Amino acid sequence: MKTNFNLFMPTRIIFGPGKLKELSTTPYLPGKKALVVISAGKSMKKNGYLDRVVGYLKQNGVESVMFDKILPNPIVDHVMEGAKVARENMCDFVVGLGGGSSIDSSKSIAVMAANPGHYWDYIHGGSGKGRPVPNQPLPVVAITTTAGTGTEADPWTVITKSDTKEKIGFGYDGTFPVLSIVDPELMLSVPPEFTAYQGMDAFFHAVEGYLATVNQPSSDAFALMAVELIARYLPVAVKDGNNLEARTAVAWANTAAGMVESLSSCLSHHSLEHAASAFHPELPHGAGLTALSVSYFSFMAEKCPERFPALAKVMGEDVDKLPTKLEKAMGFITALKKLIKAVGLQELHLSRFGVRKNESPALAKNAMETMGGLFQVDPYKLSFDEVVSIYERCF
Ligand SMILES: [Zn+2]
DSSP states (O other): OOSOOOOOOOOEEEESTTGGGGGGTOTTOOOSEEEEEEESSSHHHHTTHHHHHHHHHHHTTOEEEEEEEEOSSOBHHHHHHHHHHHHHTTOSEEEEEESHHHHHHHHHHHHHHSSOSOGGGGOOSTTOOOOOOOSOOOOEEEEESSSSSOGGGSSOEEEEEGGGTEEEEEOOGGGSOSEEEEOGGGGTTSOHHHHHHHHHHHHHHHHHHHHSTTOOHHHHHHHHHHHHHHHHHHHHHHHOTTOHHHHHHHHHHHHHHHHHHHHSOOOHHHHHHHHHHHHOTTSOHHHHHHHHHHHHHHHHHHHOGGGHHHHHHHTTOOGGGSSSHHHHHHHHHHHHHHHHHHTTOTTOOGGGGTOOGGGHHHHHHHHHHHSHHHHTTSSSOOOHHHHHHHHHTTO
16 A cells, blocks of 8 residues: 555535535535536436526526537537636636536636636647646536546546547646536436446546556545446446436446546546547547457556456455466456446447547557556556557457
């Protein structure tokens, strides 16, 4: 166990079935006029979530302005546009309502509503200028309706610059939400396929945070708990979306995995996925991660087996009886394949989303250039050729 670490987790989290209504009474709202950021899709309106949020805010003395253009892979143009709407309406905080794309966008909009220039001026990696953010962003309130990105419990936001095919994560102490509401009842309407994609994304946040060189005791505890809960309850939530016990367990696992992202880090597995979905925006993040995972983690388990057996164990594999360190580590790959099958994603291949094997060198270059930071915390330093071979083994 590490005995030197830095623990910072500043988000207040209100968790539990039915908790959305606390928005009407909570004393922790950070302002009086909210920009409510939602996706361009219909689900927030159709399910009544938008009306409920606007109504509860009103009961709590807060006016709302809506921004409803966010795409599944959110783009920088909408960040700039949303920030302009926030400034013009003198909003003093931003509410992200929906899945990861809406909440991530709300963080980026909060940065640009309070700062000059272009969003890419502040991005580290790729063609970003990496400048420090001069002014404190507007405060963000996150209300998550999916159990996937963990963005309600971390500072990260992932935005795509379409013209240069760059999908880059950004975040710092100023982009943690000040308040997050996680109400598993809002997740009952997520269809099975997306429940599986999002749950697998949360699973990999926990797994990667456990394996990253910057792990710490608190991230280890949250990570192992999240991995155990997802292995047990995600297959249930996929099969029976109305099972509130399973939805609640997966929702908590996702939020815990978000804290893992805050306290530790994702690995280059995420860089590889971001490159694939920057080239093919129709590829859902969780689908891309799942399709890359067996190849990626088999490679990592061979190179640095040390931390894999603990993950295999909490997923129910009896690895103690296995003779070698490598076999114990590969017990995680066995468990991973079982989980992928149990959530119905065993036939998922990158080629289904238009990714081609001969793109592998270009994807590897993009992953290492735009999201190079995550390679620094991998337990094994990957070479360019090794990244290409990880991609190629997915076909
Ligand atoms: Zn992710």
